[in-house]
Amino acid sequence: MGFFELPLSNGWTFKDRDDHDPDAWMSVPAVPSTVQQDLIANKRLEDPYIGFNELKAQWVNEKSWIYRTDLKRPDVPTGAKVVIVFDGLDTFASVTLNGQNILTSSNMFIGHRVDVTKLLLESDGPHVLEIEFDCAQLKAQELRSKYPGHRWEGFNGDMARLAVRKAQYHWGWDWGPVIMAAGIWRDVRLEAYSVRVAGLWPQTQLEHNRKTATITATAEIDAVVSGYYTVSFCLCLRGKQIACQSLLVEVNSSKSIEAKLQINNPELWWPHGYGSQPLYDMSVSISGGPGNELHKMSKRIGIRSAEVIQQPDKHGKSFFFRINGQDIFCGGSCWIPADSLLPSIRQDRYKSWIDLMVKGGQTMVRVWGGGIYEDKAFYETCDEMGLLVWQDFMFACGNYPVWPELLESIQREVTYNICRLRHHPSIVIYVGNNEDYQVQEQAYMTYNYEDKDPQSWLKTNFPARYIYEKLLPDAVAELSPSTFYHPGSPWGDGKLTSDPTVGDMHQWNADGHERRLATYLVENLRTATDLETYIHLTQVVQAETMMFGYRGWRRQWGNDRQCGGALLWQINDCWPTISWAIVDYFQRPKPAYYTVKRVMESLAVGVRREHHDWSVVHARPPTKSKYEIWVASSRREGINATVELRFLSVMNGDNLRPPIVYDVTVTPNGTTDIVSDGVIDHIAQHQPHVLAVRLWVNGRVVSRDADWPQPLKYLDFSDRGLVVKVQNGNIPGQQRLAISVLRPVKCLVFEERDNIKLSDSALDIMPGDEQVVTVSGLSGSDLPLKYRFLGQ
Structure with a gap:
């Protein structure tokens, strides 16, 4: 025989390990699953995502669980090997077959293969497969108590989490619940083969x-059966064979075989917006003779070069990405697991998340180190859509211990996952951890950058350095040598993690939660009197903040690569909540999603006047102010364009001065400064006015920006003369919303509905500049979308 596999997704039951009632067993709809999902299906647990049900679900975290299924004797010929494959067990798992222990696991990030040939083939069965999941929460606390000399320092959750190789966000984070999932969280199957x-x-x-x-x-x-086999390597593109090589080899149990295939004029894989994403199919098959293929494996790969450029410059030392010789501004976002109950994230959900990022103009996504090494569907979709991946290893916000058994488990974890991920063209960097060096700094733990002896690091009170600067880089160098490795995020050559001149940094000094939101609101906007308005205003603030930040960072890209990119925290949520996410758990974009999207267009015009501190001058308008205009471009060629600047009265929409028009040649892949020292003085008796700019290319507006007098709470937004005309599009289920105003409108936000897609929202609309928003997914019976704008 060749190769045969049988998914073990059905026929499971489970129970509380300590419940000895014979009727305690409950059905499992299907695996992969978690205990929480299975309890909900059996009506033993209320949905923890609703109300305060998270608190009602805490008892589940403190229990141990058993899963059981019966296996039949597989019908395989003599000489075949039978294995059980576990792609993911969460976390402390003891597996028995017919009462005999076959596997003990303590790391949810590792897959396992167990030879069960003798146990399954010695009788017809039934064969009982049981998996006992010990309580990770209690186990972690036990491990912590065994090592009182270690400094259990960190941010978020129970610091006992540092002792356990389990998704760290399960212990609770400042945006996520304490849901200690357990169970068969990835596929389990039987495989039988004579060679594979x-x-x-x-x-x-x-x-x-x-x-x-x-x-x-x-x-x-x-190979179970030794002998001579033909091993064929084949490279195809869009079904067409590009190169092939076959070898006749003798295999005695296991053998490594190598082939080299050369391609002339290859089609290169690019990040989206810079080129296409051709994916080659690289396959290897093994056969016992002509027409007798025994097994085949394929992987889709992209041909590209990827570099991280770190060179001395006038700002310090650069840190940016270069793909196929092209410098890339990596604007994007950080990704946390899309659910606290991981098996509920299906392939289509991954695809729609990544589609949102790509359509939002984002070039890179960072897989955050407190979650998981993601499902293959995540990386495959990034490959297909051209989204670059910054891949953290799974360490976050803590001082991790390094006892020998834990280091051995980490070694197997990173080996398993690097080998699983290394063929994906989207992955361009591996990073040791998230903010663990910040923990070291804030807890005043020992870190001597000049000490290059890894063994000495193990003896300090920051032993985790050994993981990030020895174990992980060695693993990457051996297993994926062409991929750049960075010890941590943030990190920069041993300098303080807040140093803006080297490496990467985290701009995360916006703590304060509701206090911070309330301060921003009262200083900038009129006080909300109801919950709906409060939600709207907080989202306006987020949209303005993200736009302002990204606009400035992208502008710095063109200034000698001062800023190589920005990855906002965060794109998504793991449950329905209030958080930094710019798209909610249900994949409904918030206004910030759209403001970032516009700033990340391939051509983006910007305008900004100098800051005027109203709190000091008691609401007196400035007698004059400076302003500047620029265009950021990610195009690979120069563009002839026109920039128009208007001075518009907030009160009546009039042009307070004649528009100014600039003919410019936009610098490729950089920033073109158009006005750096503009001055506004004595403008119509100090009327509040908007600086509105438009960028025209070939007679079409391709970008807009506006600078409003601040703070916005002093402006009168009544009687705007807003008109939204609904026009049916050429595509069924599509509408065009033609928007016009008589007076400037700030942050026009359309209602978000499930399965409805908007081309744009959170818009500033100016008189004489109609904008069109496309709405997809509406049916004829749907009510028109509601909308609101600032001061409505």
Whole structure:
């Protein structure tokens, strides 16, 4: 026989380990699953995402659980091997087959293969497979108590979490609940074979002229029956064979086989917005003769080069990405797991999340280190859509211990996951941790950058340095040598993590929660009198803040690569909540999503007047102020364009001065400063006015921006003369909303509905400048979308 697999997704039951009632067993709808999902299905638990049900679900966190299923004897020929494959067990799992222990696991990030040939084939069965999940919360606390000498420092959750290789956000975070999931969280299956392809590693080398690429494909062969086999390597693009190589080899149990395939004029993989994303199919098959293919494995790869450029410059030391020789401004966002109950994230949900990021103009996503090494659907979709991936290892906000058994588990974890992920062209950097060096700084733990002896690090009160500067870089160098490794985020050559001149940094000094929101609101906007208005105003503040930040960071990209990118915290939520996310748990964008999207367009015009502190001058308008205008571009060629500046009265929409028009040539992949020292003085008796700019290319407006007099609470937004005309589009279910105003409108936000997509929202609308928003997914019976704007 060749290769056969049988999913073990149905027929499971489970119970509380300590409940000895024979009727305690409950049905499991399907695995992968979690205890919480299965309890909800059996009406033993209320949905923890509703109200304060999270608190009612805490008892689940303190229990141990058993899952059970019966296996039939597989019908396989003599000489075949039978294994059970566990892609993910969460977390402390003891597995028995017919009462005999076959696996003990303590790391949810590792997959396992267990040879059960003898146990399954010795009788017809039934064969009882049981998995006992010990309580991770109690186990972690036990481990912590065993090592009182370690400094259990960190942010968020029970610091006992640092002792356990489990998704750290399960212990609760400042945006997430305490839901200690347990269970078979990834696929489990039976495999039977006489020979199989155990692994495939395609390494891509693109020559500097990008005219030639070499694929070095390494296949691992696992043979139960020794003999001669034909191993065939094949590279295809869109179903067309590009290169192929076959080898006749003798395999005695396991063997590593390598082939080199050369490609002339390869089609290069690019981040979206810079080019296309062609994916080659790299396959290896093993056969016992002509027409007798026994097993095959394929991986989709992209041909590209990826570099992180760190060079001395006038700002300090650069830190930016270069793909295929092209400098890339990596504007994007950080990703947390899209659910606290991980198996509920299906492939289509991953696709729609990544589609939101791509359509939002984002070039990079950061897989945050307190979550998981994501599902293959996540990375495959990033490959397909051209979204670059910054991949953290799973360490976050803490001083991790390093006893030998834990280090061994971490070594197996990173080996398993690097080998699983290394072929994806979207992954361009591996990073050691999230904010663990900040923990070291804030807790005043020992860190001597000049000490280069890894063994000495283990003896300090910050032993986790050994993980980030020895274990992980060594693993990346061995297993994925072409991928850049960075010790932590933030980190910069041993300097303070807040140093803006080197490496990356986290701009996270906006703490204060509701107090911070209330302060921003009272200083900038009129006080809300109802909950709906309060929600709207907080989202307006977030939208303005994100826009302002991204506009400035992107402008700095063009100034000698002073800023290499910005990854906002955060794109998503793991449950329905109030948080920093710019898209909610149900995939409904907030206004900030759209303001960031517009700033991240390939051409984006910006205007900004100097800050005027009203709190000091007691609401007196300035007699004059400076302003500046620029255009940011990610285009790979120069563009001839026109920029128009208008001075519009907030009160009546009149032009207080004649518009100023600038003919410009936009610098490719950089910033073009158009006005750096403009001055507004004595303008119509100090009428509050908007500086409104439009960027025209080939007679079409491609970008807009506006600078409003601040704070907005002093402006009168009544009687705006807003008109929204609904027009049916050419596509069924699509509408066009033509928007016009008589007086300037600030932050026009349309209602978000499930399964309804908007081309834009959170708009500033100016007189004489109609804008059109496309709405997709509406049916004829749907009511028109509601909307509101600032001061409505």
